[in-house]
Amino acid sequence: xxxxxxxxxxxxxxxxxxxxxxxxxxxxxxxxxxxxxxxxxxxxxxxxxxxxxxxxxxxxxxxxxxxxxxxxxxxxxxxxxxxxxxxxxxxxxxxxxxxxxxxxxxxxxxxxxxxxxxxxxxxxxxxxxxxxxxxxxxxxxxxxxxxxxxxxxxxxxxxxxxxxxxxxxxxxxxxxxxxxxxxxxxxxxxxxxxxxxxxxxxxxxxxxxxxxxxxxxxxxxxxxxxx
Numbered sequence: 001x002x003x004x005x006x007x008x009x010x011x012x013x014x015x016x017x018x019x020x021x022x023x024x025x026x027x028x029x030x031x032x033x034x035x036x037x038x039x040x041x042x043x044x045x046x047x048x049x050x051x052x053x054x055x056x057x058x059x060x061x062x063x064x065x066x067x068x069x070x071x072x073x074x075x076x077x078x079x080x081x082x083x084x085x086x087x088x089x090x091x092x093x094x095x096x097x098x099x100x101x102x103x104x105x106x107x108x109x110x111x112x113x114x115x116x117x118x119x120x121x122x123x124x125x126x127x128x129x130x131x132x133x134x135x136x137x138x139x140x141x142x143x144x145x146x147x148x149x150x151x152x153x154x155x156x157x158x159x160x161x162x163x164x165x166x167x168x169x170x171x172x173x174x175x176x177x178x179x180x181x182x183x184x185x186x187x188x189x190x191x192x193x194x195x196x197x198x199x200x201x202x203x204x205x206x207x208x209x210x211x212x213x214x215x216x217x218x219x220x221x222x223x224x225x226x227x
Contacts, residue, residue, distance in 0.1 A: 002188050004223045005056070005174065005196040006216055009038065013211040014046045018053065020216045021224070024084070024194060026056045030208055033061040034143045035088045035115060040076045047080050056084035056113070063090045066097035071105065078110045088115045089130065090143070092123070102134035111136035111172070117143040118153040118177055127165045137172025138162075139196070145208065147199075149178040156186070163190055184222045195223060 003023035008014055009030045017025050027043060029036025035058035043057055057077050062070050065087050077085050089098065102112065114135040116122055120143040130138055140150050140162060150159065159175065166173035175187055176196030187195055197219055203210045 002192055002223060003194040004220050005176070005194045006201055006211075006219075007058075007196065007198040008211055011042065011045050011049065014049055016211055016213050017216065018050055020213055021220045022216065024054045024056055025050065026058065026086075026196065028058040028198070030198060034117065034141060034145070035059060035061050035086060037073060040073065040080070043077055043080055043082060047082065054084075055082045056086060057082050058086045058115075059088070061088060061090070064094045064097050066094075066100045071101070074101070074105055078105070078108055081108075082110055084111050084113050084137075086113045086115050086139070088117070089126070090117065090120060092121050092126070095126065095129065098130065098135075099133040113137045113139055113172060113174070115139055115141050117141055118150040119143050119148065122154070124158065124161055124165070127162060128169075131166065131169045131171055135171070137174065137193070138166050139172075139174030139176060139194075141196070142177035145178065145199070147178055149180065149183065150175060151179075151183050151186075153177075156190075159187075160190055163192055167191075181219060181222050184219070188223065 005024040005026050006022045007026040007028040008017050027038045029038045037060040114130045163173050172193050174194040175192045180200050199208045201216045202208050203212050
């Protein structure tokens with residue numbers, strides 16, 4: 001079954017999201033690039049507020065994730081027992097640095113998910129390499145939030161091949177990146193493990209600023225629908 005991941009930016013949005021049928025609540029600083037980190041204080045508050053929810057956190061926009069600050073943040077999020085943390089693969093030049101992180105950090109019960117970008121250095125040849133390094137899953141997103149979705153940037157054949165590779169290794173596979181309700185029927189047929197949304201859940205798709213529970217309910221119902 002395809003699950004619904006919804007990105008929220010603060011404690012108020014976490015409270016609203018908790019009233020909607022959402023499978024994974026994703027903590028993201030939406031004002032800081034593709035994968036802005038909300039900070040450990042907010043992660044802790046949301047964990048206390050929603051102790052039984054499945055939570056994920058985006059871990060920042062560093063081209064090289066193997067740096068002291070990011071390692072510190074990763075370890076703090078792991079200690080809070082967040083279910084998933086999302087690490088961006090922004091640049092092919094730093095492929096080996098992902099391997100260092102995965103070998104050096106004890107992720108305990110937290111599952112590291114690698115985020116590949118449809119509009120930045122996307123290469124299907126890297127999928128198996130990232131899985132071999134130890135990622136629990138791989139997802140596709142968009143780096144530049146300019147309303148172009150992964151459906152605009154990749155062919156359906158590329159998306160199918162991506163999902164096929166990840167599933168063949170029994171890893172988690174997800175699709176995100178300026179997705180709209182109109183994309184759900186097509187993408188659900190490809191059977192990703194989850195579909196991720198932000199803009200479609202907000203009052204304004206362009207600004208992506210204010211989470212709207214009615215829009216989130218609409219997405220949730222569409223994902224649950226048997227097309």
